[in-house]
Amino acid sequence: MAGELLKVDDLKMHFHTRDGVVKAVDGVSYTLNPGETLGVVGESGSGKSVTALTMMRLIPMPPGKIEGGEVLFKGESMLTMKEEQVRDIRGNRIAMIFQDPMTSLNPVYRIGHQIAEPLITHKGMSKKEAHARAVELLEMVGIPNAASRARDYPHQFSGGMRQRAMIAMALSCDPDVLIADEPTTALDVTIQAQILELMQALQKRTGTAIIMITHDLGVVADIANNILVMYAGRAVEYGSTDQVFYEPSHPYTWGLMDSLPTHDLTEKSTLCPIEGQPPSLLNVPSGCPFNPRCPYVKEECRTTVPELRDLGDGHLSACLFAADPDFKRSAADCAGVTR
Amino acid sequence: MFRYILKRFAQFIPVFIGVTLLLFFITTILPGDPVALRAGEKKLSPAVYAEMRHAFGLDKPWYVQYVNYLGDLTQGDLGTSIASGRKVEVIFKETYPYTLKLALAAITLEILVGIGAGLISAIKQYTFWDTLVTLSTSILVALPVFWLGIMLQYVFGIQLHILPISGASSARFSDFAHLVLPAITLASVSTAYAARIMRSQLLEVQSQDYVRTAYAKGLSPTRVLWGHEMKNALIPVVTFVGLDLGAMLSGAILTETIFNWPGVGFTIYKAIGQRDFPVVFGGVTIVLFAVLFVNLLVDVSYAFLDPRIRFGDASEG
């Protein structure tokens, strides 16, 4: 497709450590079109952050090593371009915000200065212009008294305000893509909702495409156009939000959905967490990586590595039986936690 | 800020009284008599001896001497040297500049070489330069200072004849040349520590989230280093160097003695030998005030580097 903004194709990032090779990202593909939102979902340690950082070339190599794949930004390879070119893209065309707003801002510099920095670097603004713009950006993300708050240091901001400041910094150069790596995980629930709302509102205004990384399917349900489900460093399901929510076709995705709490408190609902632990990435099980935890496991799952296959309409699944009409999700009948 | 300084001063008073009181007490149990030592070989008549003891207030009990000392101190009077009969203020007015000069030279060396080496070592981690710095700092830390001083004297003074080994000035060498070996000796161990602290701090800062944020903004490694990492990494280094400067301003007894450097440390050392108590007390008084001053300076610069620290906060002290 010509309009593709970002295309990731079979990306592999392995860490060569003393204990062995950690296959943190082992075959991830997706495309992102301008203005769209992609949700990247998976348990802790499934390689979501490493995927994003690899695209931005922010993983130190060594110990990291790109074992294959491609990242195309506007048709150009991010993985082979010169360091200076990547730097021109970082914070300018593709910006990032991180999980922990408490540690992601430099404690010894003023908020305004930190927001102004990308503008000075990429837009050639003077310090004064950049600072004035930083104040406007703080206003835009809903910080009251922005002019005076810009002179504050991070420790004078609450967690929610810091994440707003991070968003202001990320959007300062009007990027094409905003990568948000679990931007609300460290915040309490009411603030989470506010931050998500803010991001949606800003997206509407600026047309920025968003990659929303989260371990919570619920977070992306309302905002994503497409969803990528990751397990053990691999893409296991990919499709439009409707496809993934209404016709989920990987047992891991089913498990993620069953572990979503329903907000209907009148009925007794069951919460069915996925049994077991995600595999060590040093030693991924043979065959399908999910097979030791899969309630639907069959003999072939232990020997055959499933490929991501198209089920039609661009809905991809890496389950050997996804296309099998008899292979169905059974009602959640786990021992489960009843509440 | 002003209140903070006042508070620090108030905290200083008990420390000052504790140290000087202890010192006065020690002098009473120390063998040796300053008046007899001053007279040397020749015997004093009992009348003259008694009169001299009275003149220096030595005939009074030590606590009376102490109160007199404090009383004189509030007048800015540090007393009179028993050994030379000169005013103690005058003696230290002459010697303090030498201590100051040596301390500044040593601290400059420590900052330039210590921070520089630590910086290179961290940036070029696991390269030849890193190994060189790590190895040489380990050795420096383990070397006794007096041994290093004597070795420097031997090599550069006695063997090569290119640097003086004693005193602060001479006809043959420039004053600067006189400063070189004492400054290196005094700075050696702290320079090694400064380099190690700098290295470990920088490496630690490099793995912080805000450094990743800085790279994600598109800053170059140089900009990230100077614009984001250094200020954070310097905070502990500044504390260390500052405290060290305090110690150096107190007169480096060991270094000054090895090199016959006419500073405060050497003066106190000589005065102890002569039981010249007014000079010892005067020296200690000056040293205590110097330490107080430097510690204040360190705190102020610390707050300048780290905005999370602010003055006037009741929880700080």
Ligand SMILES: Nc1ncnc2c1ncn2[C@@H]1O[C@H](COP(=O)(O)OP(=O)(O)OP(=O)(O)O)[C@@H](O)[C@H]1O
């Ligand atoms: N420098 C590294 N060396 C070795 N292993 C690493 C390194 N960085 C990351 N990993 C491993 O890569 C795996 C994927 O990590 P990643 O941070 O991408 O997970 P994640 O999906 O973002 O999880 P979370 O939800 O906890 O943020 C983890 O198992 C982690 O231990």
Ligand SMILES: [Mg+2]
């Ligand atoms: Mg993560």
